[in-house]
Amino acid sequence: MSVTLKLARRMIQGRDMRILWKFGWNFGFKGMRSVQKFKRRLKDGIHFPPFIFISMINSCQLRCTGCWVDVSSKRQMIELDDMNRIITDAKKHGNSFFGLLGGEPFMHPNLLEVLAAHPDCYFQIFTNGHLITPETAKELRRLGNATVLISIEGSEIVSNQRRGGMDVLNKTMEGLQNAVREKLIVGVATSVCQTNIDLVDENWLRKLIDMGVMYAWFHTYRVIGPLPEPKLALTPKQVLDVRRFVVNMRKKLPIGLVDAYWDDKGQALCPMATGVSHHIxxxxAIEPCPIIQFAKDSIHDSGGLYETMTRSEFLSDFRTEAAKATRGCIILERPDIVSDLVTKHGASDTTQRQTAFVELESLLPRSSQHLPGEEIPEEQWMYRFAKKHWFFGFNAYT
Structure with a gap:
């Protein structure tokens, strides 16, 4: 039996059928349709991303090394009415998928109300898992329109060190088990760095499969924020090793493997530069991406989200200049260009600490996922087909 069929069988056997329907329709069919509408808009020179990521609250119980979010500052969050307004506006233009980030999204008092208000959408919740209680998991199952992507950063010792807490891994695993028990679609994300690169391993993926996890996301640690840790950054060879591992495991194991930084040919891409996603x-504040904490526009501007984003000169300039400079991460490779764009547009520091520009000026250029001549194309037909049609460069790099 092929890996694709094995993965499909795992999904069917281990999931609530209502949850599968929501996933297939709201995320699958409508998600593909939203990308098609995005491509049609591009022909008219209109940029409105099909995927919007929203950091709905800054608060978090953990203090992860290298985090760029003001988790220790006064609570700041997008109120329920504003969440509903921006999602409703995006839906009018074909959007159906939203990534919910923090801080810790489950600390937002209205998270479940947001999901309930939009049964025609699909949400991916980026979480440490600590607040996924049995009761919360039951409600997520009842709603049926969200997947939880739970961060696991290594062993118990590494997790405590990286995430600034005690008993971090056990609490995360408890939340994961609560979610799996309710037959939710559960993913595990790892910010791969020097202390946890051992998780890029076939045995680890097999353990996730045994636990009932349906997909995994390995993304590389980025040296940014108020307390960056350059010693944690991967070498270019290690980045290629992670990419090669993901491509190979896609052919071998029945678990979804997500990546957002390479196309079907193995060429690097930046979702922000292609216009496929932006961040709130x-x-x-409407930012180019989560790690570029500067903005000229806000959800509170008059005219609505669609009008604000499509008319934003700041976002337009960022997309254009980033694509000209690199297929990789512009803030890693060319922090000088980011600094110039922020200065040119008079963009505001969107952090509470108000030190983002100083942090930007102190960054040293380093490599990202763009390693010309080292491309590793997709080999598994399903991923290759999906990327070729719904997640690629969108002519940003011409």
Missing amino acids: GPSG
């Missing part, structure tokens, strides 16, 4: 911070 907990203040309502």
